Amino acid sequence: MNCPKCSTELIQKYYKGMIEVDACPNCRGMWLDVHELDRLEDVAFDDDAQKGSLIHFQKKTEIPCPHCAMPMHEFQYRLYDLKLDYCSESGHGFWLDAGEDERVIAAMSQRAQNIQRKVDAEMEWKQVLKNMHSFLKKKNGKQ
Ligand SMILES: [Zn+2]
Numbered sequence: 001m002n003c004p005k006c007s008t009e010l011i012q013k014y015y016k017g018m019i020e021v022d023a024c025p026n027c028r029g030m031w032l033d034v035h036e037l038d039r040l041e042d043v044a045f046d047d048d049a050q051k052g053s054l055i056h057f058q059k060k061t062e063i064p065c066p067h068c069a070m071p072m073h074e075f076q077y078r079l080y081d082l083k084l085d086y087c088s089e090s091g092h093g094f095w096l097d098a099g100e101d102e103r104v105i106a107a108m109s110q111r112a113q114n115i116q117r118k119v120d121a122e123m124e125w126k127q128v129l130k131n132m133h134s135f136l137k138k139k140n141g142k143q
C-alpha cells in the first residue's frame with residue numbers, strides 16, 4: 001500500500017505497541033482499519049455508548065484510498081474541530097494525517113472528562129437535594 005498523500009510506500013508498525021497500523025515514513029500519516037480507529041479511541045475512552053456518532057458532514061475528496069484507490073470521503077470527526085478521511089468502500093478504514101492520532105486521543109480524553117464532570121455534578125446535585133430535604137425535615141419537625 002502507498003501513502004494516499006505522498007505516495008511513499010507504507011510500512012506496518014505497532015502504534016503505542018498495541019494497534020497495527022500502516023504508517024507513512026515520509027509524511028507520518030497512518031492508515032487505520034475500521035476497527036483500529038475504535039481501538040485508538042479506547043486508549044483514552046472506551047465507553048462506546050457515550051462517544052456519539054463518528055461521521056458528520058462528509059464530502060468526497062480526490063485522495064485515493066490506499067486499499068482500493070477509490071476517492072475517500074472527508075468527514076468531521078464526532079463534531080470536533082477535526083477532519084479525517086475514510087473510505088466508504090466496504091469499510092476499508094481511515095486515514096489520519098500526522099498528529100491527528102493525538103487529536104483523536106485528546107478529543108476522547110476530553111469527552112471522558114466531561115462525562116466524569118457530568119456524573120460529579122449529578123452526584124453533587126443529589127447531595128444538595130438530600131441536604132435540603134433533611135434541613136426541611138428538621139425545620140418541620142420543630143414546628
Ligand atoms: Zn505520506
Ligand SMILES: [Zn+2]
Pocket residue numbers: 065066067068069070087088089092
Ligand atoms: Zn477503499
